[in-house]
Amino acid sequence: MPHTPYTPDRPPMPESPEQLRARIPGWGADLDPKDRPAVPQERHEPEGTGARRRGFPERQPEERPRERSIEHGTLTPVFGTSAPLRGLSGVVRRYAYRRFGEGRAAHWLLLIAADRVDVVESTVLDAVRGRPDNLIAETGVRGELTHHGWSSRVGAGRVDVRHEALDPLIVAGPWVLAGLGVVAGVRALVRRARGR
Amino acid sequence: MRAMVYRGPYRLRVEEKPPPRIEHPNDAIVRVELAAICGSDLHLYHGLMPDTRVGTTFGHEFIGVVEQVGPSVENLRVGDRVMVPFNVYCGSCYYCARGLYANCHNVNPNATAVGGIYGYSHTCGGYDGGQAELVRVPFADVGPAPIPEWMSDEDAVLLTDAASTGYFGAQLGEIGEGDAVVVFGAGPVGLMAAQSAWLMGAGRVIVVDHLEYRLEKARELAHAETVNFAEHRDVVVSLKRMTDYLGADVAIDAVGAEADGSFLQHVAAAKLKLQGGSPVALNWAIDSVRKGGTISVMGAYGPIFSAVKFGDAMNKGLTLRMNQCHVKRQWPRLFEHVRNGYITPAAMVTHRFGLDEIAEAYHVFSAKLDGCIKPLIVPGAG
Known part of the structure; x- marks a missing residue:
């Protein structure tokens, strides 16, 4: 007997609607698409959800210059004020927002680079301020002891465990290589300067 | 505070x-x-x-x-x-x-x-x-x-x-009576999508993951058939076999950016941040759904490019639907x-x-x- 796609009919349901209704609580309750609240996804003024038209909202005061995407025609009337731009990471982020649209990889790659700079800046700054990072506590690795780290992995057949041993190498490798490159570059420059 | x-x-x-x-x-x-x-x-x-x-x-x-x-x-x-x-x-x-x-x-x-x-x-x-x-x-x-x-x-x-997103994901799949629905990911969104698929009249619901304890939850809570992809050499082929070589009518990606199952994809995205996400689940969805089928993407991906198998999606005439809930x-x-x-x-x-x-x-x-x-x-x- 040929398999389904080689013949015109769809495969029969393994169980009838009656059987499914008896076995699965609520089977078919939303069978009619009209009962599904996001169908169609775009529907003018869907009812019963509390949203209401109020015109353009009042503007939140911009207490300090707020970076924004150049794909926006204006600063949005409401915005988050967590963690304003600061330091070198702030300079990179401001440049990424001012210079590149969201369609450009440079925009996002600069923002990711700034994230890494921010981590270094913040770690140093807080150490100087007397609130040094406690890497053991912050990574939560204590959970390995309190929540069965060993037995959750060994013998569980998880695919992530297969490459877990390599992960630190993969994550740290590019940083170590980049660091070695910087050191080699600096040494070469120093050597050249001394040679002169 | x-x-x-x-x-x-x-x-x-x-x-x-x-x-x-x-x-x-x-x-x-x-x-x-x-x-x-x-x-x-x-x-x-x-x-x-x-x-x-x-x-x-x-x-x-x-x-x-x-x-x-x-x-x-x-x-x-x-x-x-x-x-x-x-x-x-x-x-x-x-x-x-x-x-x-x-x-x-x-x-x-x-x-x-x-x-x-x-x-x-x-x-x-x-x-x-x-x-x-x-x-x-x-x-x-x-x-x-x-x-x-x-x-x-x-x-x-x-x-x-999580619950609203899972339900929304099932809606975007445009599930019809008797449809075979495969859900990638047995986390909270995937479990809710699987439960919701039945409400919309699914005839079969299959949940795919590699964490056995989550698949157990999918069987118990969502009455789903389950596939542990770690036990299959090629999960796409296995899903085709399970559906008499037709493929599922609807596939839901409830995994997103850090999907495992392909070492290169996972490392490039989750570890080296070289792409916006590791689209392993999305690519499995594209390849395992039937021609003309629908894919609903609930998994979150970052804003930069990801290596999605778009050619297969085009050649199979798939409908890809997605949004935040x-x-x-x-x-x-x-x-x-x-x-x-x-x-x-x-x-x-x-x-x-x-x-x-x-x-x-x-x-x-x-x-x-x-x-x-x-x-x-x-x-x-x-």
């Missing part, structure tokens, strides 16, 4: 922060009673999301009590117990007027490609989230809703994202389903942590220890 604070990839701590204040006349301040860690929070935690700044507080799933309201707030009063959708949205822009609350254009100056989300980086607007004692809730007249008296706190907090639109119908016991979000909760234990909570959830499916954070505990 005490709040979880991001310190860098895989690192966070609890700090004393200035309490949030009313910054716009329609703001409210909510004292958080219960928050959750979402699978998508792990993308931030792992340093995958651009413009995730040190010092920000995560958390877009939370419920609490209104502590303060701005002068223009009419729908909320101090003391109301509210559940807050993860979307920050105005209710009045071009997109909100069409019910696309997740795509609101008035709340996120940092990007036009994504709306506003609590505690989800500056790429999503730069709002602090609810893994804290207090949180600022903009457009308080629009997003938050009172928690019905009959509803448990666990159901309420899960309805602010417009949470509050789902609620009236979902409340009925929860009340009737058709959908059981609270049954996914496996762990509760105090705010002081939040670094441990993230590690346990991220490393999938101790059978963790959904961890909750209780700011008032301890």
Whole structure:
């Protein structure tokens, strides 16, 4: 007997609607698409959800210059004020927002680079301020002891465990290589300067 | 106030922060009673999301009590117990007027490609989230809703994202009576999508993952058939065999950016951040669904390019549907389903942590220890 796609009919349901209704609580309750609240996804003024038209909202005061995407025609009337731009990471982020649209990889790659700079800046700054990072506590690795780290992995057949041993190498490798490159570059420059 | 604070990839701590204040006349301040860690929070935690700044507080799933309201707030009063959708949205822009609350254009100056989300980086607007004692809730007249008296706190907090997103994912799949539906990912969103697929008349629901304890939950909670992809040499071929070589009618990607199952894809995305996400689940969805089938993408991906098998999608004539969930639109119908016991979000909760234990909570959830499916954070505990 040929398999389904080689013949015109769809495969029969393994169980009838009656059987499914008896076995699965609520089977078919939303069978009619009209009962599904996001169908169609775009529907003018869907009812019963509390949203209401109020015109353009009042503007939140911009207490300090707020970076924004150049794909926006204006600063949005409401915005988050967590963690304003600061330091070198702030300079990179401001440049990424001012210079590149969201369609450009440079925009996002600069923002990711700034994230890494921010981590270094913040770690140093807080150490100087007397609130040094406690890497053991912050990574939560204590959970390995309190929540069965060993037995959750060994013998569980998880695919992530297969490459877990390599992960630190993969994550740290590019940083170590980049660091070695910087050191080699600096040494070469120093050597050249001394040679002169 | 005490709040979880991001310190860098895989690192966070609890700090004393200035309490949030009313910054716009329609703001409210909510004292958080219960928050959750979402699978998508792990993308931030792992340093995958651009413009995730040190010092920000995560958390877009939370419920609490209104502590303060701005002068223009009419729908909320101090003391109301509210559940807050993860979307920050105005209710009045071009997109909100069409019910696309997740795509609101008035709340996120940092990007036009994504709306506003609590505690989800500056790429999503730069709002602090609810893994804290207090949180600022903009457009308080629009997003938050009172928690019905009959509803448990666990159901309420899960309805602010995971449960609504899973249900929304099943809707985007345009499931018809008797359809075979395959759900990739047995996390909270995948489990809810699987439960919801039955409500829409699915004839079969198959859930794919590699974590056996989650697949067990899929069988027990979502009455689904399960496939542990770690036991299959080629999961796409196995799914074809299971569907008599036709393929499923609908596939739902409930995994997103950090999918495992392809070493190269996973390393390039999750470890080296060379692509916006590891589209392993999405590519399996494209390859395992039947020609002319529908794919619903609920998994979150970063804004840069990802190696998606678009040629296969085109040649197979697939319909790809996706969006962040417009949470509050789902609620009236979902409340009925929860009340009737058709959908059981609270049954996914496996762990509760105090705010002081939040670094441990993230590690346990991220490393999938101790059978963790959904961890909750209780700011008032301890």
